[in-house]
Amino acid sequence: MGNSLNQTVTEKFEGQLWQLPSVVYARELTLQPGALIRYEDLVNELEVLKYRKVNTPQKIGEYATSRLKVEFIRRPFEFKDGAQEERHVVVEFDYSKVKRIYESGTKREFGILSVEPKLLGMLEARAEEQRIYLPKDEMPQPLIAALIATEDKDFYHHDGVSPVAIARAFVANLKAGRTVQGGSTLTQQLAKNLFLTSERSLWRKFKEAYMALIIDYRYSKDQILDAYLNQVYLAQSGADAVHGFALGSRFYFGLPLSELRVDQQALLVGLVKGPSYYNPWRYPERAKRRRDLVLRLMMDNGELEEVDYQLAIKRPLDLQEKGQIANRQPAYFGQLQRELKANVDNYQPGQGLRLFTTLDPDSQAKAEQAVRQVIPTLEKKAGNELETAVVIADRMSGEIRAMVGGSRPGYDGFNRAIDAKRQIGSVVKPAIYLAALEQPGRFSLATNLQDRPLTLKGQKGENWTPRNYDRQYRGEVPLYLALAKSYNIPTVNLGMAVGLDQVIDTMEKLGVDRNEIPKLPSMLLGAFTLTPVEVTQMYQTIASGGRKSELTALSAVVDNDGNVLYQNWPKSAPAVSEQASWLTLYGMQKVVTLGTGRYLNSLLPSSRLAGKTGTSDKGRDSWYVGVDGREVVTVWMGRDDNKSVKLTGSSGPLRLYADYIQRRDPEPLLLRTPPQVVDFNYNQDPRGRLAQSCLGQTQLPVWDPNGTLKKGCVKNVETFFKRLFKW
The missing domain is CATH 3.30.2060.10 (Penicillin-binding protein 1b domain)
Known part of the structure; x- marks a missing residue:
């Protein structure tokens, strides 16, 4: 039996003492x-x-x-x-x-x-034990002194078991008539926590003492303390056990251990005796008495001056609002898990990796606040079981700044942001308009599009008759207005004129897997499915001036020895025409100023925001994609059972985006005009059609590769006449 226990101790101490979770940091x-x-x-x-x-x-x-x-x-x-x-x-x-x-x-x-960066939590949160390993030499000396004074004042003088402590505890318990003091040394506690159960029996106590003797014989006091300081159990957070003072400091105070005051360190030491019994949120007075006892023992042992003791016992507990180490961003962590497996060879949980991410804590917090604020309000109209997903990416780099996978942001369930494939409806339209605007010889923002009843035949001879959302027809409408107002018939006519193959090619360049897109006219109205992440990728390419950056959440992975196992450097490549992307984004700004997103313009008129609403057949899915100078934000709403939610992109997701962007304080979307894009004037007839004119009432930007429009008209007619007649 002795050889077996000796081997158990040796293998544990000379191998990997713990399965260490990966620690995740924000950007x-x-x-x-x-x-x-x-x-x-x-x-x-x-x-x-x-x-x-x-x-x-x-x-x-x-x-x-x-x-x-x-x-x-x-x-x-x-x-x-x-x-x-x-x-x-x-x-x-x-x-x-x-x-x-x-x-x-x-x-x-x-x-x-x-x-x-901010510490976000642990990736492998389903492990039974959570800890952040911190070497003993990096822990505050007062904390170590307090631990020894409170739990084992003869630590440096016994061989793992203290007969004096056992005798002292026996006498104290006999006088009290109950168990009021324990005789276990720190080494015995470590042996029990590492190798044994909490069973109360003489046999377990014997094994505990025997193993403590082995540990003390084989390893130095500093090695034992190092293990204890990182093993000690300090709290329970849901299914996760909080071990070690480094993580305990984060759990109770939200601070690194090195920044705790002596009274805060004393509270952590006091909790060693019973984290549940002395739970400071539930039993603050009990916890304070225990803390003050630890402080008094420190003073009695000469580790604390009396004046400092008096100051310390007067301090409040100063806890953070609620202890938590579980993933607060489960959707984002799901994306991290996928990228980690894809980019780090031989990845296995428990290696104690440090993961650096692209998450922006401000964006994440405000996205979650918006979800919690808006979804209950919308459920009054849409009914219960309304779900949502939010994906936020940097407009230029494609780095994912925030992600919410459902209407309960902290709930680790189905991740709709990356797994829910839903019909995208009208959010497909900017890709169609961009495909057209890449052909400046044929199309411009002023091109008039037919808006009359339309019937197309499918591959099997069936008829398809698309309709505008309002069931109205306008004869002809300018291209920019068709995009702003999200008219279906003009969009279908435009897509058919461009060609389905060309539209699909353009969407592929924007980042959509062409295998997801059916080569059918109905795809021009979004009759196919994408995830919110896939939609965000498409819009990131448009919003960045046509440069595609692969969406990513994982920035770097570093192992315990400081070796960089993976690093992602943001990079982009031209995917579609800069001019066509600029004109499309200009059209999306018109969505906000005079189209389906004008509610947003009433709130933030000076931010020059761009966006696009989307609603699928029978209102099963509603979308809004918003763009400011900083981020691309995709919001989806619907139900998991695919029933109608009676929401449109304007009445549902746009409201959530508006709540978010007001909290986030948008960066104005100031677009630098690319080469060969010029302003041109148009006349508008009573039916709304546009025609080129130097003296027109409507001015639109035009991609003119040959520069002919510059020769055709004077931009400022008044200035021209002033110069001509020398006014």
């Missing part, structure tokens, strides 16, 4: 002069990271503000490209961008500065 905020980052953005980031606002920063994790200036002491952090020390810096802003970054004191300027 890091990178500051540099000229970057379009506002003063408010940095302050919000520091608040998210739980920096403490003070008058003058003195310690790591503190910041101060003044007009267009932020001073803070950045935490040391091991970034994906290596460790960086703490920095006491000042960042000055010039309204909407960073003006200057310099070191407080020396005034030495920085060309770039990264702020440490």
Whole structure:
């Protein structure tokens, strides 16, 4: 039996003590002069990271503000490209961008500065134990002293088992008539936690003591403490057990262990005796008494001055609102899991990897807030069981900033953002208009499209008769207005004129798998299915000026030794014409100013937002894709059973997007006019048709590869006549 226990201890200690989950971080905020980052953005980031606002920063994790200036002491952090020390810096802003970054004191300027990313949680959250490994040498010395003073004051003097402690506990329990004190050493507790169950029996206590003797004989006190500090059980978060002081600090206070005050460290040590019994949220007075006892023992042992003790016991518990380590972004984590398996060879859970992602905590939080706010309101109209999905990507890089997979953002269930294939309806239309605008010799925003009753024959001779949503016909409408108002008949006529093959080719260039698209006229009205992620990819290419960037959530993967196993560098490549993409996005701005998305313009008229609504057959699916200067946001709504929800893109998803973008504070969508796009004037007849005219009432941009329109008309007629007659 002795050899067996000896072998068990040796294999565990000299192998991998724990299955360590992958730790997931958000994107890091990178500051540099000229970057379009506002003063408010940095302050919000520091608040998210739980920096403490003070008058003058003195310690790591503190910041101060003044007009267009932020001073803070950045935490040391091991970034994906290596460790960086703490920095006491000042960042000055010039309204909407960073003006200057310099070191407080020396005034030495920085060309770039990264702020440490937010810890999001653990990827393999279904493991029974969760921990963040932190070596003993990096843990606060007062915490270690408090632990030894409270749990095992003879730790450095016994051989793993303390007869004195056992005798002391026996006498105390005998006097009390019940168990009030334990005699187990830290080494015995470690042996029990690592190898044994909580069974109360003499045989279990014997094995515990025997294994403690083996551990103490084979390993140094520092090795034992290192294992204990990372093994100790401190809380239960749902199905996850919180182990180790490093994760316990995050769970209870939302802070790195190194930034805890001595009273907060004492609370963690006090919880060792019974995390449930001393649960500080449920039993705050009980927890405070236990904390104060630990502080008194520290003072009695000379680890704490009396004046500091008196200050510490007067402090409140200062817990964060609610302890949690489970995935707060289950949809996003699902995307990470897929990318991790696809990009890291021989990936196995439990290796303790560090995952750096592209998630923006501000975008994610505000998307979740919008879902929680809007869905209950819409359910009053659409009925219960209304579901949604939200995907948010950087407009230029394609980096996924946020993802919500259902109407309950924190629920780890079916991920509709990446798995729900739903009919896309009218959100297909910008791709059709772009395919046409890539042929400037045939089509422009002013091209008049037929809007009359239409019947087409299918491959099997069946008739297909599309109709406009309002069941009205207008004879002819300009192309830009057909896109803005989402008219079906003009869109079908345009798509047929361009050709189904050309439309499908264009969609493939935008990032859609052509195998998903049926070569049928009905595809021109979105009678096929895509996931919200696939829709977002299509729109990212349009919104970036025709440059496709593969959507990604995983930025880098680093192992325990600091080796970079995977790194993604954002890259893009031309996919479709810059001019045609620009004109399409211009048309999508008209969706907001005068079309199906004009509700949004009433809220944010100066942001020049672009977007597109979509509603599938019988109202089973409704969509909105919104674009500002920063992000592409796709919102889908529907039911899992595919029943109608009585919502359109305007009355459903657009309302959620509007709630989100107001919280997020949009970046105006200022479009740089590409080469060979010029403004041209048009006359409009009573029926709404446009015709070229130097003196027209309507002005539209036109892609003119040959420059002939520049010769045909004067842009500013009044200026022309002033010059001609010298007014």
